[in-house]
Amino acid sequence: MVQVTFLPGKRAIEVSEGSTVMEAAIAAGVPLESTCGGRGTCGKCKVQVDPTLVDPALDMGKFLSDSERKAGWVLACRYKVAEDLIVNLSESKDAHQRKTNLSQLEDIDLVPSVKKYELKLAKPTVHDQTPDWDRLMAALPSPKIHFNRTLAAGLPQILHQSNFHVTAVVDGNALLAVEPGDTTQKSHGLAIDIGTTTTVVYLVDLLQGKILDSDALTNPQRVFGADVISRITHAAKGPEQLQQLQTVVVEGLNTIISRLCKRNDLKQEDIYQAVVVGNTTMSHLFLGIDPTYLAPAPFIPVFRQSVQVKAAELGLNILKTGHVVVVPNVAGYVGADTVGVMIAAKVDQLPGYTLAVDIGTNGEIILAGGKRILTCSTAAGPAFEGAEIKYGMRAADGAIERVKITDDVELAVIGNAKPIGICGSGLIDAIAQMAEAGVIHESGRIVNTPEDLAKLPARIQERIRKAEGGFEFVLAWGKDTGLKEDVVLTQKDIRELQLAKGAILAGIKILMKEMGIGLEQLDRVLLAGAFGNYISKEAALRIGLLPDVPLEKIRAIGNAAGDGAKMILLSKEERKRAALLAELAEHLELSTRSDFQEEFIEALSFEK
C-alpha cells in the first residue's frame, strides 16, 4: 500500500500500488473534475505532482502542454501511483463564488416548521407520577407529537440536570431536541441546492428569516462523470456504487456545513432542518435511491413526493434527529430544483402567462398560466456548461464570457485574464455575433465560399480556417491566450449549441402549443440559474434560444431553485405549496409528441 495526500486539505488515503490518482481521489472522497468518467478523453482531471516522479513516456493525450508536463501536471485518470505521493489539486473557482446572494427574503410570511418552546415543568412527586415524556407533552401546545425513542432515551438526564427548565424544539409532529434552559433565541436551518456541477448551502436564521452565510463546492460526484447519465450508469452497477454516490455528496455537503458552522460559531446540533433541492437524479442519489431507470426511456423515477428523513439516517451533519426535507419532483427530468423555481418565481401567482427556463446541465422549462402549470425537459446538454465544446470551460477565470464582432473580434474574459476557453454565456454571445456578422449561415454552417468570405472584414476572414474536423473560427490567437495556442470555435461546437438551443426552443413551442397560447400572450420569460444571470438576453434572442419576445419581457431571476429551498425552509406554507405545485404540474414527455421533431428542426435555424 502507498499513501496519497491531496493538497489543499491534506486528505490522505492508502491505496494499492498501481491505482490511479483518480481512484485514490474517489476512495478519499476528494472532488475531482471529470466529464468522461475516467476514460482519459476529457482532459479535465489535471492535477500536479512532483515532476521528477513523472515518466516522460506516459501518454496523456493532447491535454497537456510541454510546460505543464515539466511542472508535473498529469491526468489523474492516467497517472498510476507507485510510491507515497502528494497531489496538488487545481481548484477552479465555482460560478457561485462570483456572486454570493446573502439577501434577506422579505416577501414571505416567516412561519418555519421548526418551533421552540421554553418550558418550566413541575417536578414529579409520588402524587404526580406522570412519565417524563407525558410531562413534556402536556406542556407543549402541539398535542400530536410522535414518540421519539432517541430523545426519550436521554430525557431524564436533561430534565434533572436542568432542574426541569428546558427548551423543546418541535418540527411538525416531531420533537427534535430538548435543550437545557432557555435557548429560544437561536434557531438555524440550511437550504441546500445540489446541482449536478455545484452544491451550494445557505445558512439561514429561522427566527429572523435571514440568510446568514453561504458556501459552495464542486459536486464531488463529478469524478463519476459530469452529467447525470454517467452517474446513473455508475449507480446502476450495484448497491455499493449507489451508496458511494450517496456518501460522496453527503460528505461534500458536510464539508460545507462544517465551514459554515465554524465561521458562524455554531455546532452541528444547532441546525434543526435542511431543505434540499436538486434535479430528480440528484434527489435520488442524495437519498440513496436507485436511479437506474431514470436513464433509459421511459425515464421512470422511484418517487415524486416530498421526502422527509432524519439527518442521522443520511449522515448529514446537522442535529441528528433534525429533518432533511427533499422537495418533491415532477418527473424524471423535472426535479425538485424546478419546483424550487416555481416557488421562488411564484409562477402560480403571477398574472397572465409566465415562461421560466432553467438552463443547467439539463434544460427544464415551465409554462404557467390559466391555472395550469406545464413542464418539460430537454437534453440542453452540457454545451452551455462547456462540456463537448472544444475550448469549453466553466465560468471561471480565463473564460471568455462576452464576444463582439466588428472589424475584428473583441473579448471580455473572466478575471481579466488571458483567455483559456469559453463559458456558456460566451458561447451564446460568440455564436449570436457570428450569425449577425455573417460568419455562419442561418443553417449554422461556417461560411467558406469566396463570395461569402468576401462580405466579411479582412481580420474576420483570417479567422475562418479549415482544420482537421471541418471549418473553425479563431476567437483568440495563440499569442494572446493563456494556453499559447489558438482558442477556436469549431463547426462541431456550433452544432452542439445548435442542438441544445433547438431542443429548448422546441420544448418552449410545444408547451405554448399545449397551453394554446401564442407569442404575444407570453407576459414574461424568466431565466433561472446562475447561467441566466450572465447570459446576454440579446444574444439569447439572436440565436433563437428563447422565443422572439420583446427584450423587456425577459428577466434573470438568479438561483431561483436555491431561493425556493430557502422559502420552503422559512415557511411551512411554501412547503405545502411546493407539494401542490409538484402535483399540479403536468409533465409533457417530449419524446411522445409527434410534433416535437418538426418543431426541433425548425428551431435549429439561426434565422434572424
Add this chain to the structure above:
Amino acid sequence: MVQVTFLPGKRAIEVSEGSTVMEAAIAAGVPLESTCGGRGTCGKCKVQVDPTLVDPALDMGKFLSDSERKAGWVLACRYKVAEDLIVNLSESKDAHQRKTNLSQLEDIDLVPSVKKYELKLAKPTVHDQTPDWDRLMAALPSPKIHFNRTLAAGLPQILHQSNFHVTAVVDGNALLAVEPGDTTQKSHGLAIDIGTTTTVVYLVDLLQGKILDSDALTNPQRVFGADVISRITHAAKGPEQLQQLQTVVVEGLNTIISRLCKRNDLKQEDIYQAVVVGNTTMSHLFLGIDPTYLAPAPFIPVFRQSVQVKAAELGLNILKTGHVVVVPNVAGYVGADTVGVMIAAKVDQLPGYTLAVDIGTNGEIILAGGKRILTCSTAAGPAFEGAEIKYGMRAADGAIERVKITDDVELAVIGNAKPIGICGSGLIDAIAQMAEAGVIHESGRIVNTPEDLAKLPARIQERIRKAEGGFEFVLAWGKDTGLKEDVVLTQKDIRELQLAKGAILAGIKILMKEMGIGLEQLDRVLLAGAFGNYISKEAALRIGLLPDVPLEKIRAIGNAAGDGAKMILLSKEERKRAALLAELAEHLELSTRSDFQEEFIEALSFEK
C-alpha cells in the same frame, strides 16, 4: 490478552489477563446467573474450569463443596483468568421448559396489523411515467402509506426482476417489504415476553393464528443482578452501561430467534412484526431508554404509551423494516406485562369484579370491575423466585415443589431428583403446612418452647433446631439431599416470605377498599405467571397470600402476559384495547396511602 471460550455454544472472547470469568461472560454476551451483581455474595455464578488451573487458596466463600472444588467448579465473579481458558456453564433449566404452551388462540378475531397483497403491476411506458413508488401505492388498498426510503432504494430492482409481479407487506401506514412473486401464503410474527428472569419468544403464524413454536432463555441481563433495581443501578452509571443492558437482552432474543428460525425453516426477513411485553424497567432497557428515575421514589418512568420502532433500530433480528411494538405500561412498576395480563384475562369484559395477581420478581395486582381498572405493585420481592431464601432456587431439577407435613415431612421434587433447594411454590407449600401443623405460630415465629414442641410429632420436633441466625426447620436431611447437607427453612426465610405475602395481600385489600367492594363481591381471583401454574391454591389461601375466597374462585391462567402479547400480535383490535386499558387503568401508589402500613402489618399474620 487471553481467550476465554464458553461451553456449550463455544462463544469465545479475548480479555485482558486478570479479568474475572464473569467480566468475560458479560463481554461475550454469555448469560450467567447472578443475583448479587458480581459481589461474591450470592454464589449463583458457578462455572466449571480445568481443576488444575484453580488455586486451592482462592476464596470462594461458603458456596462450593470440597468435591465441587476438586471438580473445578469456581465462582465466575471470583476466578481471574490468567491464560486461555475453557469455561463450562452449569445451565439450569428454565421454568418455562417444564411446560410449553403451543395452544391455538381461538377466541379472538384474527386481524393482524400485518397484511400482504399480491400485485401485478402494469409496466411503465413513455405514456405512463408514474414513479415506481406511486405505481405500487396506486395498486394497494391502503391509501395513506408513508414513504419508506429504505424500501424505495431497492424498489426498481425488485420490480424489474420480478417482472412487476410482487407481494407487498403492509403494517398500518407502513410498507414493510416488497417481495418478488406471490408470497401471500407466508406471514410470521413474534410475541416476546421479557421477564426479569426469563425471556420467552413465541413464533406465531399470522395467517392461521397459530403458535408454531416457542423457546426461552435466561435474561442475559441477570449478570448485572437478579432484580430490576440492580439493573437500573447499572444503567444509571451512564449511556454506555445503559446500551450494554439494551444490547445483551437483544442479543439473547436474537439467539432464541435464530433457533426458532432454524427449527421452522424461516429466514429473519420472514418475520414481520414483534410484540413485546415486560415490566416497565424491562421495556425501558429493551428500548435503550434511561430507567434511572424508576428506582428512587417517586418512581418516574420516561414513557407510558405503546412504542413502535423499526427492528433495525433496536438490532432485533427480524425483517429490518419490521415493527417492534412495545405494549404500553401503566406506571413505574406496573408494566406492559400487566397490560398483557389485562388483555389475555379480558378483565374489562368479565362480569362482576376480577382480581388478577401476577407474582414474578415483583407482584402486580389488578382489580377490575364497575368500569374501572385499579392497579398497584408491591415489592413481592424475589422470595418467590428463590432469592434471599437460604436454599431458595428457581423451579428447576432438584427444587422442592410440594411439601406435606404429617408424622414427618414428605417432599415432591422437580425431576424426581434428590432435593438441592426449594422453589417458590414449594416455599408456599412448606410454610402453609408448617402453619397448619403448628411448626410456626400465627406470628410466623418457629415454635421452640417445650409446650409448643410437645404438640408436634416426634419426627417433626427433631427437625426444629437452633442455628447461628435463629431457629430453623429441616426440610430434608443431608443423607437424602443432592447437596449432602441438610436443606432447611430458616426463621429469616419465613420472614422474607411473610413480608412478600403481606405486601401482596395488603395491596389487594387497598385496591378492594378503593373499589369499595368486600370479599363476597370478588367474583374471581386469577393467578398469572408461571408461578400461578405451580402454586397450590390451598397453600396460597392458608398462608394468606390471597384474600379468603372460596377455592373455586381461584384460577391459574398461565403466562397471561405472553398470551396478551400473542393476542396483540394477532389482532390490531387487541392492540387498540391495550392502549385503552393502559390509559383507563388507575394506578395506586401504595407508598402514598396512609392506610397501607396498617393493612400490611395485619396481612403479615398466618392466622387461619
